[in-house]
Structures are given as structure tokens and as C-alpha cells.
Amino acid sequence: MLSSRPQATLLAAASPTMTSSLPTLDLLMRHRSIRRFTDAAVPDADVQAAVRAGQAASTSTGAQAYCVMAVTDPTVRAALVPLAGNQRMVERCGAFLVICGDTHRHRLACSDAGQPYEAGFEALLVAAIDASLFAQNIAVAFEAMGYGVCYVGGLRNQLEEVDALLGGLPQGVYPLFGMCIGVPAEDPLPRPRLPLASVLLRDRYPDDATMRNHLADYDRQYADYLATRGTEARGWTAGIVPMFAKLKRAGLAAYYKAKGARLD
Ligand SMILES: Cc1cc2nc3c(=O)[nH]c(=O)nc-3n(C[C@H](O)[C@H](O)[C@H](O)COP(=O)(O)O)c2cc1C
Known part of the structure; x- marks a missing residue:
């Protein structure tokens, strides 16, 4: 069950360099995207620790088909805002990362071995899956350190321009989404998720009537949640x-x- 985090607890956990003592499950259940941050920077040591945690994620046959670009240049950050749907948090967060699926290293290995690179759709899927697992480990690692995070899929609005801003990415590197990280300046309630029974299925997929019942329940719960945020219920x-x-x-x-x- 999702639980809210009282303000005082949030602030106690918001010391960026402090390792949280929350048990892992509790930490995961307390997740909520943070879109407003204090001015506090995110030390590079914390970025490195989180990315190492990202690298510890499972990866398809060890392919590690990902990379992450830390965007540190303030002018590039500012230029990314309009490209990502005018989301100001991209420049106002303590650190901004661009997560990419990365098959470039595989291409180099094939080329250096005198072999063609002939991988198809499967390789794109592997890159997207590996990069997402990598990214989520990074997100959880930052949250364990007391930071808040928000993914930025808006980065895919204008990828050619993003690519150019990042200096021109090589063949086989696919930017997927961004991630804002920083010390939270807000404390929203966790967003309710679909009923467990609509996600955890037993042996076969439920019929549509059953699924619609789950969705009706969830619609009511979700509207109540939005009302607590002061947005359209x-x-x-x-x-x-x-x-x-x-x-x-x-x-x-x-x-x-x-x-x-x-x-x-
Ligand atoms: C790949 C991905 C892209 C996202 N892109 C954005 C975004 O561009 N802007 C934003 O405000 N939130 C974005 N989010 C955050 C989601 O809106 C958020 O995770 C979802 O509504 C659930 O809320 P919660 O994270 O607070 O539980 C993104 C999340 C994911 C996983």
C-alpha cells in the first residue's frame, strides 16, 4: 500500500550526502516524482555513486547497452528547456542527465574484429531495456541519498536538436529520456497506481469486463488523488x-x- 511521507520525515531524509537507512521496499514505495528543487547542487561524487549503482543493474547478456550524459554546461541546460516542452526543471534542478541506449561500443567491437554489425530490432529493444533498468537503478540510488528525481520524456520532442546540442552523438547512440535530480523543494503525495489485481495476473489475462471494473475503481481513486494536488479531478x-x-x-x-x- 502506498503511504505518504510526512514533511518532517522528507526533510530529515533530504540530506544529499546522507545514506538513507530506509529499508529498500519502503524507499521504493515512497517514490514520487519531484519537479521543484532547491538551489543545492548535486556533488559529482553523488552522481558517480548513483551511476555506479545504475551499472549494477542486470543487463542483457552483459551487453550494457547504455550511457548517460551529465549535462553540466548551464547554457546547454537552458537550451534544452524549450526542446523538452518548456519544462523549466531541466535547468533548475541540481543535476540533469540524458540516458541513452548505446550500441556504439558493440559496433566498435564488431568493426575491430573485422565483422559487420548486423543487429536488428532486437538490438534496439535491448538498448531500450538495458538503459531503462540502468536509469531506474540510478533514480533509486539518488532517492536513497535523499534526492528527488523526475524523468523527462519530453526530451524526445526534438531529438535532432538535442543530439546537436550534445555535440553530435555517434551512430548507435539513442537518447531515450532525461532525468532531473536535486534536493526536493516540494513534497507531493505518492501517485496511486493501478489495482494490484489488474497488474499481477494469475495464469491468464482477465476478461475486459473484469479489467474495466478495475479501471473504474482506479479512476475514482485517481480523481481523489488529483483533487489533493489541486489539479482537475x-x-x-x-x-x-x-x-x-x-x-x-x-x-x-x-x-x-x-x-x-x-x-x-
Ligand atoms: C520515461 C519517463 C518519462 C517521463 N517524462 C516526464 C516529463 O517529461 N515530464 C514530467 O513532468 N514527468 C515525466 N515523467 C514522470 C511521470 O509523469 C511520473 O513518473 C508518473 O506520472 C508517475 O508519478 P510518480 O513518479 O510521481 O509516481 C516521466 C516518467 C518516465 C518513466
Whole structure:
């Protein structure tokens, strides 16, 4: 069950260099995205510790198909704001990371061995999966240190421009999303998740009537949650429809293909 974190507890845990003593499960259940940060910087030692934790994640056959770009130049950070849907937290957070699927090293290894690089869609999937596991370990590591984090998928709005701003990424490197990190300047309640029974399935997928019942329950809970945040109290499904009822970021496949990804 999700629980809220009292303000005092949050502040006690918000010392960036302090290792949290929260048990892991408790830490995971207390997650909520943080979008407002204090001016405190994130020391490079903490970034390194979190990225090492990211590297400890499981990885497809050891491929480690990821890299992370720490964007430290304030002018680049400022330029990323409009490219990421005008999300000001990109420049206002203590540290900003760009997480990429990375098949470049594999290409170098094949090339140096005199072999072609012939990997297809599977390699793109491996890169996206590995990079996501890597990123989530990084996020949890930062939270364990008392920081707040927020992923930034808005980074995929204009990937060609992001790529150029990052100095021109080599073939096989696919920026996937950003991550803001910093000392929290807000303490939102954790966002409720789908009912467990709609996610944890036993042996077969439930029929649509059962699933719709779960969604109706969740819509009510979700609207209550949004009301606590002072935003429009609507159900979860009402927010999902505009996300998936039309094609978004239509140029993505072309960009990733141009970077060497294959969709076959
Ligand atoms: C890959 C990814 C991209 C995201 N992109 C954004 C974003 O661009 N802007 C934002 O405010 N939140 C973004 N989020 C945060 C989600 O909105 C958030 O995780 C979700 O609503 C659940 O809320 P919680 O993290 O507070 O539990 C992103 C999350 C993920 C996993």
C-alpha cells in the first residue's frame, strides 16, 4: 500500500550526502516524482555513486547497452528547456542527465574484429531495456541519498536538436529520456497506481469486463488523488485517452534509424 511521507520525515531524509537507512521496499514505495528543487547542487561524487549503482543493474547478456550524459554546461541546460516542452526543471534542478541506449561500443567491437554489425530490432529493444533498468537503478540510488528525481520524456520532442546540442552523438547512440535530480523543494503525495489485481495476473489475462471494473475503481481513486494536488479531478483513463488516441512524436523512428537503429 502506498503511504505518504510526512514533511518532517522528507526533510530529515533530504540530506544529499546522507545514506538513507530506509529499508529498500519502503524507499521504493515512497517514490514520487519531484519537479521543484532547491538551489543545492548535486556533488559529482553523488552522481558517480548513483551511476555506479545504475551499472549494477542486470543487463542483457552483459551487453550494457547504455550511457548517460551529465549535462553540466548551464547554457546547454537552458537550451534544452524549450526542446523538452518548456519544462523549466531541466535547468533548475541540481543535476540533469540524458540516458541513452548505446550500441556504439558493440559496433566498435564488431568493426575491430573485422565483422559487420548486423543487429536488428532486437538490438534496439535491448538498448531500450538495458538503459531503462540502468536509469531506474540510478533514480533509486539518488532517492536513497535523499534526492528527488523526475524523468523527462519530453526530451524526445526534438531529438535532432538535442543530439546537436550534445555535440553530435555517434551512430548507435539513442537518447531515450532525461532525468532531473536535486534536493526536493516540494513534497507531493505518492501517485496511486493501478489495482494490484489488474497488474499481477494469475495464469491468464482477465476478461475486459473484469479489467474495466478495475479501471473504474482506479479512476475514482485517481480523481481523489488529483483533487489533493489541486489539479482537475479526472480519472486515469481520461488522461490516457489523449496520450494514445493520436500519433505522437512521429519523427522518432526516422531519427533512430538515422542513428543506425533497425526496425526489422
Ligand atoms: C520515461 C519517463 C518519462 C517521463 N517524462 C516526464 C516529463 O517529461 N515530464 C514530467 O513532468 N514527468 C515525466 N515523467 C514522470 C511521470 O509523469 C511520473 O513518473 C508518473 O506520472 C508517475 O508519478 P510518480 O513518479 O510521481 O509516481 C516521466 C516518467 C518516465 C518513466
